[in-house]
Amino acid sequence: MGKIRIVHYINQFFAGIGGEEMAHIKPEVREEKIGPGLALEAGFKGEAEIVATVICGDSYFGENMEEAKVEVLDLIKKYNPDLVIAGPAFNAGRYGVAAGGVAEAVQQELGIPAITGMYIENPGADMYKKSVYIVETKNSAAGMKDAVDKIVPLALKLVKGEEIGSPAEEHYHARGIRKNYFTDKRGSARAVDMLIKKLNNEPFETEFPMPDFDKVDPNPAVKDITKAKIAIVTSGGIVPHGNPDHIESSSAQRYGKYDIEGVMDLVEGEWETAHGGHDPIYANQDADRVIPVDVLRDLEKEGKIGSLHRYFYSTVGNGTAVSNSKKFAEEFSKELVADGVNAVILTST
Amino acid sequence: MVKEIERAGIPVVHMCTVVPISLTVGANRIVPTIAIPHPLGNPALDPKEEKALRRKLVERALEALTTEVSEQTVFDVK
Known part of the structure; x- marks a missing residue:
């Protein structure tokens, strides 16, 4: 296989087009690597190249999600990529929603593997972590190197169809998928080990984290x-x-x-x-x-x-x-x- | 914030442009608005039309507050 072809999705800010005053721009494409794309491509050490970068303003995407998705997909598919990387979006909320939306649409509609990265509190992480691999990043672009180091190995596995390890091993937001595997210790022994650690105030990892169901029921309507x-x-x-x-x-x-x-x-x-x-x-x-x-x-x-x-x-x-x-x-x-x-x-x- | 207000026992309507975010943060009554930097206005309109638009959105929010809901509900503005 030749070099892996990547299309990279970023917002107007990371493209260097402008800040919030340019957040309304519609999707456009440039046949080069831009901004974070440089670090990403370098991270692949010659195994992959960014053939095009699709840019869209965060407000445009947030305000026109359905149209924006279609427009972005049209731009991406022309380049027949093997992989699409969106972001990373760190803790930028609208960017996270856009990056997650693009990654999900690329996988579902184009059948091409896609990956993105976000900070745990980015609303895009909660919205899309079940459908796409979202690498856990720091909360600002200062964490770019860390993000690249996590995105590259996982992206390579996705493209090559290799087995993906657990969220903790591969540094992505847990997707709520359970997988059967063989282990040398039976459940009762593992449970007792965990209990002993807990009693000794030592760190331990649960095998079944409780989902976070923090919903508040609606209050009754205002009568008058x-x-x-x-x-x-x-x-x-x-x-x-x-x-x-x-x-x-x-x-x-x-x-x-x-x-x-x-x-x-x-x-x-x-x-x-x-x-x-x-x-x-x-x-x-x-x-x-x-x-x-x-x-x-x-x-x-x-x-x-x-x-x-x-x-x-x-x-x-x-x-x-x-x-x-x-x-x-x-x-x-x-x-x-x-x-x-x-x-x-x-x-x- | 919307969840904490609701938890305190006060019915609350969330007026915002990116509805999926509102759903994710757990708002129960949601009114979609115009645009991110000006949710309750539209600078392209003349001031009178703009205020009329804002009034329509606020009236929809009041309808949301006076409507019983059992789950997250989006009150689109017609």
Whole structure:
């Protein structure tokens, strides 16, 4: 077999086209290796080459998933690749969703092996880990070398149809697949070994991890919306001008609570976004595009809702750790309950 | 965040553009919106039309909040 032919999928940022202001670009192809493709190809040490790179803006993909997938697949299949690598996307949420979506579609519709890489908290990992191999990466592009070192050996096995080891051995996100194999110790002995380790506070690996079923059942509907006090919460990073609480533009460590008593409309120059994960221009021009204060005030006046809660809560959902956003919301939800809020509108960008 | 608000006992509607992410994070009432950088607006419209669009989306969110659901439900805007 000659060199393995790879088509590489990346976003506008890694292609060097631009940041968020270019996230709307449609899929395009270049017959060369670009950005992370250089490190990837080098990792294959001559066994494979990147024959083309398909680039798509993350917002375009996120907002037009079905069309974008078709367009990307059309570009990819022209090159008859043996393998498609998407990303790695690290902790970039939209990029992860795109990379996972592309990898899944390539496998299902083109029948070509595909692989991607993501940080464990990337929403794309949860969405696609069952259908494609997603290598576990660090949470930022600083982990590129580590990602390449994990992607290359697994990719080679996929292309060559070799047996793939366990998630721990091959460093991919567990896919929930159980495999039978022979072992020299029977189950009862392994269980006792594990128990002894547990009693001695030593590390051990379970053979049957419990799936994470953290679902919260929906609350009953609001009975009378015309009497309800409604609060706004956002991950879109809307803050008073100047971002007084210094909410981070990514990986937020804090949230803000802002008083909107008497505010009928969020005007430019008084409100803005702290979000660093998308083009801020539209939110800075008119923050009502992210949190609909103007419309809720109208509905309040018309008696269509009881009232708009005096405070809104805001953070930046951009690579922000799940543990942080959980902690923020646990805290402010207690305040919302204490303040007699009946319903929440949560907006995300 | 949506899950913690729900867990605290307050019905919550998630308005966002990338619905699959919303489903993954466990939102139960979801209203799809316009675009990632401007979920509740469209800069291509004149201000009056834009506000009318925003109102339609918010009214749909209020419908979502007043509708009983037993599982994750997407309330598309017609």
